[in-house]
Amino acid sequence: MKQGDLVTRKSYGGDIIFKIQEVRSQYAVLRGVELRLLADAPLLDLEMSHQLDSYHDTAMLRPKWLDRMRQQDTAAAMPQQSWTGAEQPASGGALTPLPKPKVKPVYFDMPGKVLHLDGDPNYLRKCMNLYGELRVPAEGYYVAEANMPDAVYRLLPQVRPDILVLTGHDGILKNRAGADITQLSSYKNSHNFVNAVRVARQFEKNRDALTIIAGACQSHFEALLQAGANFASSPARVLIHALDPLCVAAKVAFTPIRDTVNILDVIGLTYSGLEGLGGVESLGSYRRGVPKLPYLNSN
Structure with missing residues (x-):
């Protein structure tokens, strides 16, 4: 077995598919393909998995909410029309057609901006690709987990995000x-x-x-919420999908600023559900603007 091979652990019944990150003597360092999990195991405990190749690896990591999020994005940007009715009575009582309805200027989108710090470069790459596909500015x-406090202190004033993912x-x-626990x-x-x-939270309370x-x-989970997080893992101390934070x-990026993010809705879309993620009521960060100009890039 070598670096990059897809394997499962016999002692765990092959429940999780890993990619070998590094081979050390008779042990291998393993990274979960879908779950944010690092582990090590004896080489003798591993067996090759043929359930995934590079194409299926990408396909399995495409979350079930992707198409729904795309539809929401498209609907938010659609132009709206101003109507008062198809026709109205004139002074003599006869019905006369109204002028053609006026189409309001087409909106441009301003989804919330994300600053995403990830302790795993492979998951970060997948997340950034998906942010781009969803047209979320990110x-x-x-950043290694131990260095995240310093990175947050340095990056928040530079990036000025609406949403921070750690x-x-x-x-x-x-x-x-x-x-x-x-x-x-x-x-x-x-x-x-x-x-x-x-x-x-010292930067923005x-x-x-x-x-x-x-x-x-x-x-x-509880310590993260008490420290000031809006959403956190993991209420039931379970494994979460690599893309659950994204x-x-x-969802926050495309929820209008006047609306509260539907917690049950968004968490219901994640792989791990309420066992893996929870949070408190929070407003969205999506804005609309007019007019939409051909050269304007809202992202």
Whole structure:
């Protein structure tokens, strides 16, 4: 077996498909294809998986909400017409046709801007491709989880996003007997995400001026919300899909600023559902503008 091979773990019943990231002596470092999971396993515990090739890898990572999000995007940009009725009575009582309805100027879109910090460069690349496909303006940076607080402090004043995504890898530490899952010390990276959220809230305290989506697999959900996140993982300490944070960010980006994001709707579209993601009521960050000019690029 070599780097890049797709494998499953026999000891876990082949429940998750991994890609070999690195081979070290008799062990392999594994990265989940769909789930934000890093693991290691003996080479003898691995078996090749032929369920995915490079095409199917991409296809499986295309979330089920993609087409619905595209339809929402298209509908938001459609021109509207001004009608008072098809015809109206004249002074003599006869019906006369009204002039042709006036078409209002076509809107241009201003979805919320996303700053996406990811502790996994492969997932970041997939996320950035999908942001582009959805026409969500986004800047993405690969940042190790331990460096996220410093990166947030440096990047927020430069990028000035409407939405901040902080994700990567996390998990409950298994080498600590009787670990208390209420304590941040029981998690691999939750304390780093929490510190990054706190730095962001020092920059912008208003949860509707800056929407924060934070966490990864098995993250300390309650601590992230208390630190100031709008949405976080993982209420039931489960694994989350690589694109689940992006799903929430895209929904916020295309929800009008006067409307509250429908929490159950957006989380119902994610792979992990309410076990993997939760949050508090938050306003959207989508705006419309007129007129739409041929040379205007709203993104």
